[in-house]
Amino acid sequence: MSVITSQRVLFLVFCRSKRLISIVNEERNWSGTTVRSVSVIYVNRNVLLKPHPSRLQSWNEKVFYFQQPTAQKNVSTTVYEEIDMELSGAHILVDGLKREGVEYIFGVNGGAAMPIFDALYDETEVKLIPMRHEQGASHAADGYARATGKVGVALATSGPGATNLVTGIATAYMDSIPMVAITGQVMTEFIGSDAFQECDVIGVTRPICKHSYLVKSCDEVADVVAEAFHLARTGKQGPVIIDIAKDAQRAETIFQHPDTVDIRSYKPQVNGDPAQIAKAAALIKEAKCPMLYAGGGVVLANASEELRKLTLNTQIPITVTLMGLGAFPETHPLAMEMPGMHGSCCANYAFTDADLVVAIGARFDDRVTGDLGKFAPKAKKIHIDIDPSCIGKNVPVDVPIVGDAKNVLTELNKLVDTADIDPWRNQIQEWKQKYPFEYEQKGNKVMPQYVIEKIYEHYSDAIVVADVGQHQMWAAQYFKFTDPRTWLNSGGLGTMGFSLPAAIGAQLGCPDKTVVNINGDGSYIMTIQELVPAITMKLPLKIFIINNMYLGMVRQWQELFHDKRYSAVDYHDNPDFALLAQAFGATGLRVEHPEDVEPALLKAKGINDGPVVIDFIVDEEENVFPMVPAGAGLGDVIRGLS
């Protein structure tokens, strides 16, 4: 056996990255008694951890010796073993995040999460991004996930920290965004006692997450982290909660990250049934007036390429929903633009006349279908979705296909050809030409649609993050999206305040892209505090406020359906957003005239050492058209102009 000196042991230790090595020093004194001392080195962090005495026993069993055979009793022998790491729950958690490839974690600190924040303090692989409000943290994690397709991670303390995350979790849930939200919980012994800052987070979030874990022991952490990420990013994606008690964060244990995750009760069906796909292909072949209707699921499944192929192979007209914008280029002649309440007349008329609707990763949302009784009355329906509960929920379906959009479309593409539907295509072209999105210039006002058109002109390559309201609809209508993951918005929950923090997440995830935030005056002020981390990190966000001094979307409904009784929507008491931006430390500009729109946009282009806020003072009472009033059929769309 070889003689190994302490120095050599250390050398070996440093050759193995990320491993924890224990060094056992045995010394025998003259009387023959063995004195053992054990030290542990966690190589990755170069931190010497004290082993837990109770673990000594179990280590000994696994020891393999490089022992100096010795007759002399006073020679010290160095023994080492490679052991599974013994770390605190918090460090295991962080280690797990690294294994999952997490780059950023967005959080706000607090008592019950302090050990986790402490573990992140000197961490370089997983970068902690302190936000100013937990809602901002969850939206930032969400924006990161939407822009990159990776799992976003948010972190908050117990009680109020956790409840502040809730809006962001629900937002991600409604749009099936992969996210892991980690919350500190009070000590296990206090759970259920109404302890200080205790809140049943698992209970509160039960209906708004894909799954949740309450972790009461550090022994569960490694498995829970692996499962949580697996659940978040597979099947129908969504947020998963890890609520971890403070004592479980602190306690140390030997652990092993699982190599694979196998949850016996969770086996999402990713491949479509070939017989169903064949039936779909047959229907597509027969149809005289078919249309494709693609949603956010196509983006989530990274199936835009396959969708393009299907559209081009078949030459069937396509409408892409608010959640799916960019899945198919809106600039293509076959594109009918988005359907629904504020969608294009063309897409809505197409639904009304189609004899076949092929839904792909879209869910027949009520904002798309209008009155279900009048929705696509002549059409057979094919519905491709990863989530079987989504199929047949709102609309009866003729050919359901459960599976991942990418897989199903790949198979479907093998079975379809150019459709022989010229008269229908001509009809679509006619509608398209006759009813484009349009608006009227009022006097010398800055028209909100004009601002969006100009933003598109100068930032067509950007990732656009919109908030909720009229400005969101105008952005969707007048910006032409050509690539997936370049349009981020809270379509399902419609969460005001989403966009600024989401833009932060998107910019961190895509540092080489320009990120444009199209915000409303009402929405912006809901999470305005997140300007602070954006400035601190010098993120070159372009924050464009479409400022109509109103909760415009609600005002529009009041104008049309409540006799102009403008209850609680008048925001003329808004602060000066340009000055406010400057007070925060960002560049702030104010635009009040149409001729200043372009120069301001160009100026913003040149400022890249931090966020630029442009406050566009637009026409106050402009409405979004076309509009299908709630409860009406898509054919009853109000086109708006005379």
Next chain:
Amino acid sequence: MSKEERHIFSVMVENRFGVLARVAGLFSGRGFNIDSLNVAETHDKSVSQITLVTHGDAQIIDQIYQHLNRLIDVIEVTDLTTGTHVERELLLLKISTEDPRKRAEILQVAEVYRARVIDTKPSSLVLEITGDEGKLEAAIEIFNTYGILELARTGKIAMMRGGTN
């Protein structure tokens, strides 16, 4: 609207805390009905079985099935009503015997329902009856004429006939 039907679901779930809340929350959150619910461990300690009676039209029943399946802790969902199945319920009745002359009569009726007497006191006795819903309803009706002091009912448990399901 197609017509409403009663369905019995057998739901195999992970035997963990919080699972029942997820199942129950799904029903309350989505406005589905629960007529009865029964939960117990199975021979495999890691699995619990929930027997759930619900009603709704075909579309609702399909949604219930799909949403149950969507819960991560749900291992398997079977709609027992789609095949031939057996169902049973257990009923405990405490009946007043203040009037000693009625005691013999009560015991005779109990015989008809194959009820077992599992406790007797001078002024009351406790009967155990198993059966399907119809039988239990009938028993309750008749025993009520003697004065039911207390009633406890399990809700249904059920399984498919034959095969391995």
